[in-house]
Amino acid sequence: GENVEQHPSTLSVQEGDSAVIKCTYSDSASNYFPWYKQELGKGPQLIIDIRSNVGEKKDQRIAVTLNKTAKHFSLHITETQPEDSAVYFCAAQNAGGTSYGKLTFGQGTILTVHP
Amino acid sequence: NAGVTQTPKFRILKIGQSMTLQCTQDMNHNYMYWYRQDPGMGLKLIYYSVGAGITDKGEVPNGYNVSRSTTEDFPLRLELAAPSQTSVYFCASTYLGQNTEAFFGQGTRLTVV
Numbered sequence: 001g002e003n004v005e006q007h008p009s010t011l012s013v014q015e016g017d018s019a020v021i022k023c024t025y026s027d028s029a030s031n032y033f034p035w036y037k038q039e040l041g042k043g044p045q046l047i048i049d050i051r052s053n054v055g056e057k058k059d060q061r062i063a064v065t066l067n068k069t070a071k072h073f074s075l076h077i078t079e080t081q082p083e084d085s086a087v088y089f090c091a092a093q094n095a096g097g098t099s100y101g102k103l104t105f106g107q108g109t110i111l112t113v114h115p
Numbered sequence: 116n117a118g119v120t121q122t123p124k125f126r127i128l129k130i131g132q133s134m135t136l137q138c139t140q141d142m143n144h145n146y147m148y149w150y151r152q153d154p155g156m157g158l159k160l161i162y163y164s165v166g167a168g169i170t171d172k173g174e175v176p177n178g179y180n181v182s183r184s185t186t187e188d189f190p191l192r193l194e195l196a197a198p199s200q201t202s203v204y205f206c207a208s209t210y211l212g213q214n215t216e217a218f219f220g221q222g223t224r225l226t227v228v
Binding site: 004009041045046094096101106 | 205207211216
């Protein structure tokens with residue numbers, strides 16, 4: 001089955017700096033890669049996703065890049081703000097056949113943005 | 116629009132007790148999922164359902180059971196609770212299944228002592 005590795009496990013930055021979180025996946029059939037943000041005491045919430053037919057996607061201060069050959073994808077947050085502090089999860093999905101929307105998650109990254 | 120609602124938010128169980136974690140969604144989603152979240156381990160899929168009356172095992176189903184009698188509800192049953200089931204449980208739903216956003220509930224924090 002699919003295996004997703006996420007690094008780093010914790011990341012501390014100063015407000016205004018950039019933050020990068022990296023994930024690798026093992027199943028070359030995976031073709032959908034969402035990123036979720038989990039604030040304290042809440043469930044994960046989708047912040048951005050990318051499909052395997054594109055290499056990069058951007059939404060304001062957040063961007064995701066995908067390298068299918070190397071089987072890794074990354075989340076980039078620019079101009080970080082204290083409200084970006086949360087746990088971030090990457091995930092992978094084989095969006096076809098009998099996947100039925102099942103997601104394989106990375107271990108999570110605790111991002112702390114210091115004012 | 117409530118989205119995905121889980122109850123209870125917190126629960127302490129004694130070893131060997133049973134309980135049902137409730138999950139309901141009001142988005143008319145066919146696909147529903149139960150994940151557990153352990154520290155430093157990400158989320159692991161327990162069970163999922165592609166529609167009323169249809170359920171299947173995920174990655175870590177042992178010690179759990181589910182049912183899906185309606186589109187809205189997807190309860191998770193723990194029989195004979197064990198300390199290894201101490202975790203945070205999340206219910207989620209999607210509209211199309213693959214390739215679309217999963218909506219999560221706020222979670223149930225379960226401690227088995």
